[in-house]
Amino acid sequence: MYEVLVYVYEHFWGGKTSPDREQLGRRLHRAGFERGEIQQALHWLDGLDSAAQGIRLAPAEGEATAESVSIPPTWAASPLSRRVYSAHELEHLGAEGIACIHFLENAGALAPALREVVIDRALAAPESPLALDDLKIIIMMVYWRFDADPDVLVLDELCDDASRRIAH
Structure with missing residues (x-):
């Protein structure tokens, strides 16, 4: 499934430019992915759309317009709040995953x-x-x-393969 997601990420940056799910499935099949992988990835992407519904990011500084201003939902976190993970989340995400999110x-x-x-989407992944x-994907x-658009250093952290690093 992750190889399919990486392909979608690389070829259709920005969820607004991707084709509908049926057309995307055909494109992925033509790209050589197996039907099971495609179906699992498309189901996961549908879940991503559902989880993202109603959430709009605040515009970057200097970009505020009447159309882009987002009113935070009533459950929006206070800057002083702290996320407490359930036992299931801790088990599924693992210590490295929690550390990555926290970072x-x-x-x-x-x-x-x-x-x-x-x-939400990590918990939808079958591996635990x-x-x-x-x-990171x-x-x-x-x-x-x-x-x-994440910061370049964040992209570097997310895309870096630690196994290929050479110690100085």
Whole structure:
């Protein structure tokens, strides 16, 4: 499923430009992906759309317009609040996954609303605990869905393959 998601991410940046699910399925099949992988990825993407419904990101500084201003939902997190993970979430995300999410939050790269979408979609993944590389793909797909441009250093962190690093 993750290879399909990476292909979608690379070829259809910004969820608004991707074709409808049926056409996307045909394109993925022509690209050589197996039917089961495609169906699982499309189902996961449908869940991403559902989880993202009603969430709009606040515009970047200087970009506020009447159309883009987002009214925070009543459940929006206060800057002083702290996310408490359930036992199921802790088990499914694993220590590395929680650390990754926490790092992105502290860096200001993952708003509380996006964090919740990431957690929702990570819990929808069949593997438990979820591999850190798979969680990073999920995070990238959440950015993709919201057409959010993460900072270059955040992208580097999410796309870096630690196994290929050379110690100096």
